[in-house]
Amino acid sequence: MAEFIQYFPLALTIPNLLTLILGVIGGLILGATPGLSPTMAVALLVPFTFHMNPITGLILLGAVYTATVAGGAISAILINIPGAPANIATLLDGHPMARQGKSQKALYMCFISSLIGGLFGMVIMILFTPPMAKIALKFGPSEMFWVAIFGITVMAGLSSGSIAKGLFGGMFGLLISTIGYSPMLGVPRFVFHDVLIGGVAIVPALIGLFAIPQVYSLAEKLNVQIERPDYKPQKGILLKTLIDNLKMVKTLSIGSIVGTIIGVIPGAGGQVSGLIAYDQVRKFSKKPEDFGKGNPEGVVAAESANNAMVGPSLIPLLTLSIPGSPTAAVLLGGLLIHGLFPGPDLFLNNASITYAFIASLVLAQIAMCIFGLIMSRYSYMVMSVPNLYMIAAVTVLAVYGTYSVQNSFADVIVMFSLGTLMYIGNKFGFSAAPVVLGIILGPIAEDNFLKGKLIAETDVGVFNYFFSGPMNLVIILLCAVSISYSIYGEIKTIKKSKEG
């Protein structure tokens, strides 16, 4: 906490504050735009931050990450399309409120409860991240190897319809990370063409896997008409909504606590927190039958939970490299291109950058609420941007972002090829997130695998080294639980559909 207070002023410099405000406004717009995913937005921004100093760059990424979660609620409320999976629970009561002519009230409730939940989550994050990082100090090569594998199993279960497909994607990502020269022996691997000599860098992979499939998806939906939102501004509603919102102490508490707990669990994600909080609030309500018909408590529960998740979801990311969501995986890529490796090093040798980043996330929550309230009445405008312009703009930015990091045209070809392949993969139920995580965690996994193998061969043997010791066993158990849970979910879905 002392370090947090010590480095807080670093986030308050004029350039950093301006970047933060720009990031929040941009994040709200991108979150509210149907067809542009928050993950893609952050992925496109990563190369821009490469040319900034690390603090400013990370502030920009953090601000966009924070604001897109809340921004996604705008389209959920106004046009019944969640801007991000985190906002699925918001539309259950948010859109019925809009249909009753209470769009403005629903949006105000959304931003105020997002702020309260978000700040609660940030406090938990500030208190628990540094002690968690100290645990990572005790990890050797075998534990680090298993942590990387755990990250992939978590993401595989979270983002794919089938755990086998998710794991295949993760393994494919690990394999992509081995392309180029072997870091330990200096020999080329899988260099089937000159463009692959330098290997596959993180930024082209991030942009290709997230932005190019989106370009094709937008092209698919060129003729889709989005319903025009019904938005009627009402005078003097802000103060009344604020008072109404603050009266919902029980709902805000349930939302914030559920969001925080779900956020800390790696891979559980925002959409789960919103839905669980919504369900709990409905169960504790005196009038559960009102939910789904435009009950403001539904919006408050969902939004306080999904924003409370933002801070805690970064605890496993910053301490163990395990992102809690696809967007957090991209954020991890942003940290790595600035040479910042999650773990204790982040809090010891790069304390100024890390704590300034955390401080900016707190400020981003406040800015998100202020600008969200201001922009509410104009938010419908971004929903009418034609797909044609978005296709052109996303492609140009993807090309620039990829080229700019290493001034390499080969990277642009790699980005486009990976993206086209991912689009085809998407059609068969494969997801980009495990592939990205495989590429990001690949070097960590390989480096620690080889180090562990060398140690093991002169000591207890490879099997004993990797499969013994309390830490190894706990992480292996977590991997098994993560995979089993996903398989259980798949079986349950099949059973349900057979019954239905």
Next chain:
Amino acid sequence: MKKDLIVSLILLAGSIALYASLSLMEEPAAASFPRVVIVLMGCLGLVLIIQTLIAGQRPPRPVLQNNHVADSAKAPKDSGAANRFSFGTLVVCFVLILVYFVVMEKLGFYVSAFLFFIILTFVLGRKDLTLHKGAVRIGIAFIFTAILYVLFNKLLVVQTPKGLFF
């Protein structure tokens, strides 16, 4: 089911081919980690084949694709006139992007971005193209490129692909 089976077989065959390519590596020790990964990929390919054969047509389950909740089984199954049109649009989009890459090396980033923006919006949006809409699209392309120029050249001061112009 047939499509899933074909994809699973391709994944298994690809894993076997990659495993075979490991023998071409100059230093066998450099292949140890990729070998483990490819073996796991092969096993997962097998699991996918078995899953497809046993379970048959899987019921749709929400899938997170690029942070959008999509329906895993719905997209590939959808067919009909609308989708056939989408496929044509996709091919046009793919070709235009490829041409954009080739042209970018000759004309430079800004000129090619400006032309790509105009051509893409004109070609994909040709159905409802009018004189007024055409002028608006050119105007937006110009403003977009100008913003990029100011952002990259003046504010961030970064290198962009150079060509005949700037």
